[in-house]
Amino acid sequence: MLFSRGVTKIKALIVDKGTVELRDTPVPRPDPDRDEILIRVKKAGICSTDFEVIEGMINFSGVLGHEFVGVVENDPSGGLEGKRVVGEINIPCWECSRCQKNQYKHCLNIETLGMRRRDGVFAEFLTLPRSNVHLVPKSITDNEAVFTExxxxxxxxxxxxxxxxxxxxxxxxxxxxxxxxxxxxxxxxxxxxxxxxxxxxxxxxxxxxxxxxxxxxxxxxxxxxxxxxxxxxxxxxxxxxxxxxxxxxxxxxxxxxxxxxxxxxxxxxxxxxxxxxxSRCGPFAPALNLLARNDLHLEELITAEYSLDEAKLALKKAAQKSSLKVILKP
Ligand SMILES: [Zn+2]
Ligand SMILES: [Zn+2]
Missing domain, CATH: 3.40.50.720 (NAD(P)-binding Rossmann-like Domain)
Structure with a gap:
């Protein structure tokens, strides 16, 4: 376990006022009041939205990225540790007037991974509420699962x-x-x-x-x-x-x-x-069914894979017109 091993810092790609920097940041701690779990990121996908964040069209500072597949490192209430998962990117408050109307995606206090009030996935670890997390069926590879979002x-x-x-x-x-x-x-x-x-x-x-x-x-x-x-x-x-x-x-x-x-x-x-x-953002469960039952030839869309240490190089590659999906491996 990460905490018992005395690990206090993790590597993360941080965006702050137009600059992007790989930094050591404190290990994110799951919030028990929000039923959060800690996930180790296996692979993360770079998406055009990440560039909108870097360029300031989406006003955010914190850990960048929202497309990922990972393994549960710590589940304070048990049950999910060691399981391979993907995670929905929007975290609603469940209480505002829009949430009351079941319009969770348009929650007035929404947190969105790597975009709004919530650290993203270009890091070794992230936390997410249990209700955001979906188990990945065995037949789906990591390079397919990273496309779930x-x-x-x-x-x-x-x-x-x-x-x-x-x-x-x-x-x-x-x-x-x-x-x-x-x-x-x-x-x-x-x-x-x-x-x-x-x-x-x-x-x-x-x-x-x-x-x-x-x-x-x-x-x-x-x-x-x-x-x-x-x-x-x-x-x-x-x-x-x-x-x-x-x-x-x-x-x-x-x-x-x-x-x-x-x-x-x-x-x-x-x-x-x-x-x-x-239209934007959708339900993960049917997307995972779709992946489990079909070969969507997604791996053909992967242009390159980089380690998190090479994140800036990876962003450069993803920004090239000829590139499709660029993957980061923390
Ligand atoms: Zn995306
Ligand atoms: Zn709300």
Whole structure:
């Protein structure tokens, strides 16, 4: 046990006012009043949101990162020690007016791993309330489990907006977000079309039931009337493209969280009576079921793995346009 071995400091990647530094920080202590457990991080995934934190679009200082798989090191009430787990990233207060309406994701006092009021996962250890933690089935590898969070967000799209399995889904964007979303919905049985700008990234979608197109070869005039378009490009131009492609009374699901502003004519939204819907974060249990029952070819999305000591190098790699998922191993 960590505490009885006299370990008092752990390594963690700390973001503070635009600087990112690997530092020794005190071992996080599970709070018994919140039924917290201590988890040793095995692998963590770098995501575009982490860069939004570093760049200050999300105002946070503390340990960065939110996508991880780990092993329970200390469970004060017993039962979970030694178990392999993943963890939901939002910790609601359970008491505010939104929590009273079961809108936990929009809790007024929310804590979010590596983003809001809560240290993240680019560290040797983290604490989480028991209710956030999910056991990882044996058949799922660490390199798959580390994708649970972005997969859960993709599952949420289908759940939240009642997407029909008989209707094809078009995804704009071939970055990390687009490629993981495509795999999740593909695993759920939907027909998927992905529009991107990078031949090498689109090539990872060579799976039966997914069609990939270079944007230049997919003129909107020829492909209008798509029933469901997911905008996952991460760029300001994606919504314009989505509006051109979506059928009257169709749905655009907006996943991009760029802080950049952009001028756009929304007349088609009214004229074509298009529904523009936002979505983020989702349920882990169905995402883990999806992973346990399907080979989603996620390991093909891993560009590189680095030790936590090389975290700054890893961030540099993840920021490169050609990179997909970069993994940290504390
Ligand atoms: Zn993420
Ligand atoms: Zn609340």
């Amino acid at each position: 972005p997969l859960a967000a993709a599952v949420e799209i289908a759940e939240q907006y009642h997407l029909k399995p008989s209707e094809p889904i078009t995804i704009i964007g071939d970055g990390r977000l687009g490629l993981v979303t495509a795999r999740a919905l593909w695993g759920m049985g939907y027909s998927i079309e992905v529009i991107g700008r990078h031949q090498d990234k689109l090539a990872t979608l060579d799976l039966p039931g997914i069609t990939a197109h270079l944007e230049a070869d997919f003129p909107a005039e020829k492909h209008t009337d798509l029933p469901v378009v997911i905008e996952a490009s991460g760029s300001t131009s994606g919504l314009e493209k989505a509006l051109q492609l979506t059928a009257p009374r169709g749905k655009i699901i907006y996943k991009t969280t760029t802080a950049q502003s952009h001028e756009i004519n929304l007349a088609d939204l009214a004229i074509d009576e298009i529904q523009l819907l936002g």
